[in-house]
Amino acid sequence: MGGRGVSGLAALVTAAALALAGCQGGGGDGKAVQQTAPVTKAAPSTSAPKPEPSPASSSPSPVAEPTVVTISDHTGTAVGRAVAAARASGLRYAVYLQGTGASLDGGGRTASSWGAGEKVCEQIDDPADRTPSFDVAFVVARDGRDCDGRLLHTPEPTRTAAGGGTSGGSSGGTSGATSGGSRTCAITSPAGNCYADGQFCAGRHHGLSTYGKGGEYLTCEQDSAGRWRWSDGQAG
Structure with a gap:
């Protein structure tokens, strides 16, 4: 082969090397291009959002009505026994005369005295504490x-x-x-x-x-x- 053929082969090798470098450089300027791994996006969360805590209710709690302990009905029994039961329960009691309008709304005439054996004609209980006069009242005959x-x-x-x-x-x-x-x-x-x-x-x-x-x-x-x-x- 003559010198011309050798130089032509060298030129082909050089061109092949340059072509190979251009494919890897991407820009043809001979600088190496740093490849980065693809970024994988995180999948959106499927969990439900936590509920916001509800504010405390501003309405006041209902106040329970005052109640008073009651005793069994002593209508028809002796007033002395009825009075003793009221005292044993720590209740305020009163003795009224029949026919004078004794009730939880007031009225009535209290008996100035009575015999322990007198019969209770009516018993008036006040469990809701409506009247300050008594917790329980006994009505006796005049x-x-x-x-x-x-x-x-x-x-x-x-x-x-x-x-x-x-x-x-x-x-x-x-x-x-x-x-x-x-x-x-x-x-x-x-x-x-x-x-x-x-x-x-x-x-x-x-x-x-x-x-x-x-x-x-x-x-x-x-x-x-x-x-x-x-x-x-x-x-x-």
């Missing part, structure tokens, strides 16, 4: 009347045909006190005792009759001096 307000007029005993004695009449109502005989005192003193002949009687008893301590028939009437006394109708 002297000379029953729980329905009727007058207690003990009928006069009727004489029997034989022996001239008397037969016991029935009383219009009782308070639990018994006389020395078999008859029951319909009207008693504040202490629960039967009256006796000659004792003064209260204004509310004027004209009423009852049996006395000895079983005698007494009427509240005026004596010769105009004073109201229990009398058996006989002088002395």
